[in-house]
Amino acid sequence: MIWIRGKKARELRSLGHGLNPAVSIGKAGITPSICAELDRMFGLTPLLKVRLVGVEGTERKELAEEVAEAAKADIVQLIGKMVLLHRSVQEPSEGSKTTMGGLE
Numbered sequence: 001m002i003w004i005r006g007k008k009a010r011e012l013r014s015l016g017h018g019l020n021p022a023v024s025i026g027k028a029g030i031t032p033s034i035c036a037e038l039d040r041m042f043g044l045t046p047l048l049k050v051r052l053v054g055v056e057g058t059e060r061k062e063l064a065e066e067v068a069e070a071a072k073a074d075i076v077q078l079i080g081k082m083v084l085l086h087r088s089v090q091e092p093s094e095g096s097k098t099t100m101g102g103l104e
Helices: 006-016 032-044 057-071
Strands: 023-025 047-052 074-079 082-086
Touching (some): 006 047, 006 082, 023 032, 032 047, 057 074
Antiparallel strands (some): 074 082
């Protein structure tokens, strides 16, 4: 987990500006169902907005970092109760390459 900075962060922030929070995480923290939902959502899009409910101050930053670590994502931005996460899209490996009708 890293904090994305610079030009890439500006670009991702502009893309994430109009997003609605995909997941809300409360005082219970990161549960297996939260992890499963984050994985499912990251399967659909590489950029997610997460709402952190019921935590204040430094606890919020710590929770954001825990969420990013659990989701195997990077933090783009943390403002108020919202954290914007980005997970790089992994290219398919050569072994998983599919062909049409057995022809390459």
